[in-house]
Amino acid sequence: MPETKKAAAARAARILQLLDEQYGTDYRCYLNYETPWQLLIAVILSAQCTDARVNIVTEELFKKYPTLTAFAEADLGELEKDIHSIGFYHSKAKNIIACCKRLVEELDGVLPRTLEELTSLAGVGRKTANVIRGNIYHEPSIVVDTHVKRISRKLGLTKEEEPEKIEYDLMKVLPKDHWILWNIHIITLGRTICTARNPKCEECFLKKECPDFERSKIQKEKRRS
Numbered sequence: 001m002p003e004t005k006k007a008a009a010a011r012a013a014r015i016l017q018l019l020d021e022q023y024g025t026d027y028r029c030y031l032n033y034e035t036p037w038q039l040l041i042a043v044i045l046s047a048q049c050t051d052a053r054v055n056i057v058t059e060e061l062f063k064k065y066p067t068l069t070a071f072a073e074a075d076l077g078e079l080e081k082d083i084h085s086i087g088f089y090h091s092k093a094k095n096i097i098a099c100c101k102r103l104v105e106e107l108d109g110v111l112p113r114t115l116e117e118l119t120s121l122a123g124v125g126r127k128t129a130n131v132i133r134g135n136i137y138h139e140p141s142i143v144v145d146t147h148v149k150r151i152s153r154k155l156g157l158t159k160e161e162e163p164e165k166i167e168y169d170l171m172k173v174l175p176k177d178h179w180i181l182w183n184i185h186i187i188t189l190g191r192t193i194c195t196a197r198n199p200k201c202e203e204c205f206l207k208k209e210c211p212d213f214e215r216s217k218i219q220k221e222k223r224r225s
């Protein structure tokens with residue numbers, strides 16, 4: 001029988017409580033940065049790349065380009081070389097220069113706050129904009145990355161494939177005060193327990209609330225009988 005909206009909301013609340021108990025409620029970001037614009041550059045670099053690799057590259061990059069103006073005035077070929085170990089470095093370098101130029105020339109170096117303004121910057125999509133809104137401005141926002149997509153589907157909180165649709169589904173079922181935390185908690189879960197290749201369901205503290213676990217348990221039992 002399909003789950004009612006009320007039952008789904010109650011289950012989501014139990015999931016959030018378990019996540020809070022397990023991981024706490026402090027905000028954290030896996031990308032290293034000291035200023036808002038450094039976070040923006042790190043997030044642009046992180047598309048299709050691991051946070052660990054981005055952190056290795058930005059450690060030197062932020063020393064070489066210590067200001068927003070330095071990035072705005074960077075030579076494209078040289079910046080490409082600086083970030084070549086990160087995928088899609090040509091378009092990322094181009095976008096970083098264009099984005100920083102606009103921030104310096106039109107926005108007094110201040111990152112905008114709204115989704116519309118942020119996504120009007122070069123290289124900034126909805127996911128990047130939501131990272132900035134959440135981490136810098138603490139505006140309730142749900143970041144849908146690969147972990148959030150995979151695990152929100154497993155937990156039965158969405159059936160969608162497209163990140164924007166997943167975001168809207170999660171907005172309906174999660175209270176606003178957990179929108180930012182959802183991404184933080186789910187990344188932690190996705191890196192440690194609910195990994196893409198080999199989820200450790202038996203040791204997962206969410207297994208009682210996870211329809212995917214129930215489904216695979218039933219399938220295993222069917223195979224055995």
Ligand code: SF4
Nearest residue numbers: 194201204207210213
């Ligand atoms: S029970 Fe398994 S599938 Fe469900 S969240 Fe935990 S690890 Fe992921």
